[in-house]
Amino acid sequence: MNILKISSKNLVRNRLTTILNIILVAFGVGILSVLFLASTQINNKLENNAKDIDLVVGAKGSPLQLILSSVYHIDNPTGNIPAKDAYQLMRNPMVKRAVPLALGDNYSGYRIVGTDSSFTNLYGLSIQKGSYWHKDLEVTLGSNVAVTSGLKIGDSFFGAHGLTGSGDIHKKYAYQVMGILKPQGNITDNLILTNIGSVYKMHEEKHTENHKHTAAEEAKEINDKQITALLIQYKSPMSVVVFPRMVNHSTNMQAASPAMESARLFSLIGVGIDTLKWFAIFIMGVAALSIFISLYNAMKERKYDLAIMRCLGASKPKLFFLVMFEGVLVTFMGTCLGLLIGHAALEVIGIYQETSQAKLTGLTAFPQEIYLIWIGLFIGALASLIPAMQIYKVDIAATLTKDR
Amino acid sequence: MIRVNSLAHVYDKGRRLKFPCWEIGDMEQWLLLGASGSGKSTLLNIISGLLKPSQGAVLINGTDLYNLPVRGLDRFRGRHIGIIFQRPHLIRSLDVLDNLELAAVMAGLPIDHERNRSLLADLGIGDLAKNYPDQLSQGQLQRVSVARALVNKPDLLIADEPTSSLDDENANQVIKMLTTQAKDNGAALIIATHDARVRDHLTKTYLL
Numbered sequence: 125m126n127i128l129k130i131s132s133k134n135l136v137r138n139r140l141t142t143i144l145n146i147i148l149v150a151f152g153v154g155i156l157s158v159l160f161l162a163s164t165q166i167n168n169k170l171e172n173n174a175k176d177i178d179l180v181v182g183a184k185g186s187p188l189q190l191i192l193s194s195v196y197h198i199d200n201p202t203g204n205i206p207a208k209d210a211y212q213l214m215r216n217p218m219v220k221r222a223v224p225l226a227l228g229d230n231y232s233g234y235r236i237v238g239t240d241s242s243f244t245n246l247y248g249l250s251i252q253k254g255s256y257w258h259k260d261l262e263v264t265l266g267s268n269v270a271v272t273s274g275l276k277i278g279d280s281f282f283g284a285h286g287l288t289g290s291g292d293i294h295k296k297y298a299y300q301v302m303g304i305l306k307p308q309g310n311i312t313d314n315l316i317l318t319n320i321g322s323v324y325k326m327h328e329e330k331h332t333e334n335h336k337h338t339a340a341e342e343a344k345e346i347n348d349k350q351i352t353a354l355l356i357q358y359k360s361p362m363s364v365v366v367f368p369r370m371v372n373h374s375t376n377m378q379a380a381s382p383a384m385e386s387a388r389l390f391s392l393i394g395v396g397i398d399t400l401k402w403f404a405i406f407i408m409g410v411a412a413l414s415i416f417i418s419l420y421n422a423m424k425e426r427k428y429d430l431a432i433m434r435c436l437g438a439s440k441p442k443l444f445f446l447v448m449f450e451g452v453l454v455t456f457m458g459t460c461l462g463l464l465i466g467h468a469a470l471e472v473i474g475i476y477q478e479t480s481q482a483k484l485t486g487l488t489a490f491p492q493e494i495y496l497i498w499i500g501l502f503i504g505a506l507a508s509l510i511p512a513m514q515i516y517k518v519d520i521a522a523t524l525t526k527d528r
Numbered sequence: 529m530i531r532v533n534s535l536a537h538v539y540d541k542g543r544r545l546k547f548p549c550w551e552i553g554d555m556e557q558w559l560l561l562g563a564s565g566s567g568k569s570t571l572l573n574i575i576s577g578l579l580k581p582s583q584g585a586v587l588i589n590g591t592d593l594y595n596l597p598v599r600g601l602d603r604f605r606g607r608h609i610g611i612i613f614q615r616p617h618l619i620r621s622l623d624v625l626d627n628l629e630l631a632a633v634m635a636g637l638p639i640d641h642e643r644n645r646s647l648l649a650d651l652g653i654g655d656l657a658k659n660y661p662d663q664l665s666q667g668q669l670q671r672v673s674v675a676r677a678l679v680n681k682p683d684l685l686i687a688d689e690p691t692s693s694l695d696d697e698n699a700n701q702v703i704k705m706l707t708t709q710a711k712d713n714g715a716a717l718i719i720a721t722h723d724a725r726v727r728d729h730l731t732k733t734y735l736l
Contacts (some may be wrong), residue, residue: 133621133622136621432619436634437680439599439602520578
């Protein structure tokens with residue numbers, strides 16, 4: 125028999141009100157925790173994938189689209205750039221490392237990326253099984269691709285034209301799986317890596333077969349080869365100002381910074397997140413009000429209980445604490461339930477998510493979530509403060525001598 | 529030994545009550561008689577430390593109640609005075625046994641499970657220990673409140689109109705119970721009543 129037991133027994137007695145209040149708190153906290161988890165995870169993913177990339181050079185167009193397509197592999201590329209110009213940039217003294225990318229095909233939704241060995245250095249990749257690609261048409265799979273597609277070393281498959289969908293299959297050449305990468309926890313888990321030559325080969329063949337009437341144009345494209353984008357790492361941070369300007373002004377290509385563009389993207393999403401955040405705060409406010417009203421109303425009836433407890437020797441501060449404790453107990457349970465709901469909801473969202481590039485999970489926790497628990501406790505204390513103060517006003521003698 | 533000295537109380541509305549001096553020896557049993565409105569409840573509230581009188585003092589075994597700090601008075605009441613109200617006033621969210629334990633906890637005393645059980649058995653409600661107050665009859669509730677008043681082995685047992693809502697048989701039993709339990713537990717007893725059925729059971733009377 126202690127304060128906890130007295131409070132919980134009383135809460136159980138008024139279980140409908142208690143459940144309503146717990147649910148209100150849980151919803152508020154649940155929404156907040158989903159927002160918090162999702163935005164932290166997205167932020168981490170964005171940062172993680174663009175960690176070592178200072179600049180992306182690609183065809184003119186939307187800089188955000190360029191970043192999304194060549195760093196996060198979400199959107200379509202802005203177009204192609206002449207390989208000749210790209211290689212010239214790669215030799216620029218300000219560039220420490222430049223990784224060429226040739227996009228265009230996919231295998232059941234996973235992008236086939238033509239690149240060279242500098243890509244593995246940029247992302248710090250290592251092999252789990254087999255080896256890297258060496259010759260044309262050899263591929264190395266990201267760990268996630270291997271798991272979900274069921275492809276094994278030695279298997280071969282046909283790529284499909286475009287970045288999604290499998291309508292237009294390149295049946296002439298099959299890719300052969302040479303190796304599988306270790307899980308990296310970034311975008312490379314969802315990519316199929318090969319050399320640029322393979323991508324050229326696929327498209328040479330396709331074009332001569334299907335578009336004979338534009339043979340002259342195609343021949344031109346083959347002669348001065350093209351790539352999709354160039355991922356660049358600077359030698360020194362000084363280049364941040366000079367190099368993009370040089371690219372944008374003196375070449376027919378555009379340069380975009382992943383850091384700047386993802387910050388811009390995040391500020392766009394931010395409006396929606398803010399709205400939801402206020403909505404959650406509003407629900408928490410309603411929860412606080414509901415707890416306040418139910419405690420305050422219950423005080424009319426509990427006045428007798430509390431007077432009896434006074435009569436049995438309990439001091440005013442002890443009873444004040446008892447009432448406060450009840451409110452705090454409700455919000456504490458609500459907060460824990462809310463965190464549980466939040467994590468479960470995010471996990472479910474993650475399972476039904478179509479894009480594997482930015483998968484969310486509810487199975488991680490952040491130390492900052494402790495703050496949500498504190499906020500919950502604070503709201504509980506705030507809502508029960510005024511009802512608890514009634515303790516100091518109760519006249520025991522008058523209350524107990526009067527008939528109920 | 530309980531002593532009441534030149535007590536007077538003035539209510540906010542201006543009504544003034546004066547009480548003659550009163551000395552109650554250890555384990556003595558008294559009737560407090562008076563017409564309704566004569567101040568019986570007021571006097572009981574003052575003696576039990578629930579209502580500070582405008583004037584005068586209440587001494588229980590040498591402790592001047594209204595000289596104690598507020599917290600000290602609450603604690604003293606919990607440990608030394610058992611009060612039985614006209615209505616049983618049990619905590620409805622707790623079962624009978626928990627209601628008894630509450631009395632010990634609120635007074636800051638350790639819980640004596642054996643004593644609680646035997647108190648209930650003595651009062652003939654041993655098998656109701658796990659029932660909730662709203663499952664009990666008026667007579668049973670009144671017994672529980674007697675048991676609760678006795679939990680902390682008080683020096684003084686105060687009952688305010690304990691029989692007013694009971695039938696003859698139950699009233700008789702409650703009075704017998706109060707007198708024997710007070711004797712068995714070594715407590716002095718004050719019963720305030722205007723109920724004629726009670727008068728035959730006690731000899732000492734204090735008339736208002």
